[in-house]
Amino acid sequence: MKNMSDTRGRSLSLAHLYVAYSALALGGLAGLLQVLVRSGGLTLPAGIDYYQILTVHGVLLGLILTTFFIIGFLHASIIRTSGPYSNRSIVLGWLGFWIMLIGTIMSASMILLNEATVLYTFYAPLMAHWLFYLGLTFVVVGSWFSGAAMISAYRHWRKEHPGQTSPLLTFMAIITIVLWIIATLGVAGTVLFQLLPWSLGIVERVDVLTSRTLFWYFGHPLVYFWLLPAYMAWYAIIPKVIGGRVFSDSLARLSFLLFLLFSIPVGFHHQLVEPGIDAFWKYLQVVLTFMVVIPSLMTAFSLFATFEIRGRELGAKGLFGWLRKLPWKDARFTVPFIGMLAFIPAGAGGLINASNQMNQVVHNTIWVTGHFHLTLATTVVLTFFGISYWLIPHLTGRVLTKEMNRLAIIQAIVWTVGMGIMSLSMHAAGLLGAPRRSAFSTYGDAPQALAWIPYQAAQAIGGTILFIGIILVLYIVVSLAFFSPKGTETFPVADSGSAKTPKALEDWRIWLTILTALILIAYSVPFIDMIQQAPPASKGYRLW
Incomplete structure (x- = not known):
């Protein structure tokens, strides 16, 4: 029975990973076309719109690749550390997978048919075909079934091991999926009760500020839904790869709990330039946003302490001698480590984005896109690649060969060079005012566009290297x-x-109560104000 359950769990995880990498293939091609169009070096054939491929790129890579990969990885992590799934968890897991896949096909089909060219954020008053919104709903609801499978397995483990501390990797996986479930309540709310009835013609108008606020209630914790699985690997897997151990189990758990608390009630820092939200509430959420620096620094301290301790165990001397003792020829370590390093400038850029005054300079410029590509497309994605290089053969009963290990390191170097060129040029062009989403052909005769041209050529070069x-x-x-x-x-x-x-670190009553209080403090009064002082709602229009 145990082997049967292991086989079923492996198949469940693999199915998610296959969909994730299929999304990478299609979304990556759309990204290449996008940077070539932005540079003015490519004209799309008739029937294909720039904003259509922009939507394909953002939705498939920002939502589908990440969500499927993360859920597959979380399933595998819980099974590895807490034992095979029960029949109930397997059924819930597969039900979640198929609902998500159906929803993905529905939404992607509408984008490819140019019936949902609403960009990654699908802001109102842009309107998509109702099947796009229904598909997104399926993706979210399916992920809740997957989360139920994980939580059921966790509760079963705790019931079978009363009084014991749960395995660290399992605990981290549960924090990650709980964050996702709570955060997706916002996007599910705006899609189900605003955008879907609106696109079906049931209601004529929609309140834009409310829909954007509900989206960013979800949109910022989405970033930590991406990051926390990478942190799982950094905290609990990379130490094993280098022959060390977790620096501190308690510190790791506390950092994940703090990420849960301070990643959700902070969506207003994405809306700093929007009217209709009182400055006090924006200020409060900016403060809460900066609180996430604390667990980030805890993580950095823990990781580099682990590296130094292991290096000195291997005989390292001097202040940085331990660096030479790390296994640089092992892709399981080197690829995620490059992602860790990328998070240093990415985190610094995030502080700028979240600062009220500095945000005025970079808001809605391509600086934000460059930051996005440092965080998600470098830190997170390289760590996901590093995980894949051992997780996929682990699940398929194969091995990571020396040849594939060597090629994986080459791939990481290629990725780093391409992303370095593209992201740095995006940051530079953003400081010169280059807009975030516009195609080259939409700049017209704007004199400042001449200053952006070299940087957009660099973006095309970097994007081409990335596609390789x-x-x-x-x-x-x-x-x-x-x-x-x-x-x-x-x-x-x-x-x-x-x-x-x-034991307090695993007392969910404490942490969920604090989280609920923070969300109510940060959002209840602003939402009441939005409802009471709402302007006339907006009619929709389509981008094409």
Whole structure:
């Protein structure tokens, strides 16, 4: 029975990963076309719109790739550390997968048919076909079923092990999926009760400020839904890869709880230039946004302490001698480590975006896109690639060969070079005022556009290099899934040590109560104001 459950769990995780990398292939191609159009070097054929491929790129990579990969990884992490799924969890997991897949096909089909060219944020008053909104609803609801499978497995483990501290990786997975479920209540609310009835013609108008606020209630914690699985690997897997152990189990759990608390009630910092929200509430949420620096610094301290301790165990001397002792030829370490380093400038850019005064300079410029590509497309995605290089062969019963390991490191270097060129040019062009989403042909005779041209050429060069990186990673993934030699690839999980973890860190009543209070403080009065002082709602229009 145990082996049967393991097999079923592996198949469930693999199905999610296959969809994720399929989204990478299509979304990556759309990204290449996008930067070529922005540079003025490509004219799309008749029937294909620039904003259509922009929507394909954003939705498939920002929502579909990440959500499917993360859920697949979380399933595998819980099964690895807490045991095989029960029949109930398997059924819930597969139900969630198929609902999400159906929703993905529905939404993607509408985008490809140019019936949902509403960009990644699908802001009103842009209006999409109702099937697009229904598909998004399916994706969200399906993810809730997947979350129910994980929570059921976690509750079963706690019932079977009363009084014991849950495995660290399982605990982190549950924090991640709880964050996702609470955050998606916002986007589900605006889609189900505003955008879907609006696109069906049931209601004529929609309140734009309310819909944008509900979106960003979801949109910022989405960033941490991307980041926390990467942090899971950094905290609990990378130490095992380098031969070390978790620096502190308690510190790791506390940092994840703080990310849960301070990532949700902060959506207003994406709306700093919008009218209709009192400055006090914007200020409060900016303060809460900056609180996330605390668990970020805790994470950095924990990781580099782990690296230094292991390096000195291997005989390192001097202030930075431990760096030479790290396994730089192991893609399981090197690829995520590059992602860690990228998070230093990415985090600094995030502080600028969240600052009221500095945000005025970069708001809605391509600086924001450059920041987005440093956080998600470098820090998160490179860590996901590093996870895939051992997780996929682990799930398929194959091994990461020396040749694939070497190619994986080359792929990471190619990706880093391409992203460095593209992201830096985006930041620079943004400081010169280059708009965030416009195509080259829409600039007209704006004199400042001349200053943007060199940077957009650099974006095209960087984007082309990135597409080569996508081809490489897809080749590696297919090889590891279907063609590598049969064998056993371990799922590395580091020892958490013998120090006792305070029980309060796993008392969900405490943390969910605090989280609920923070959300109510941050959003209840502003929402009342929005409803009481709402302007006439907006009619919709389509972008095409």
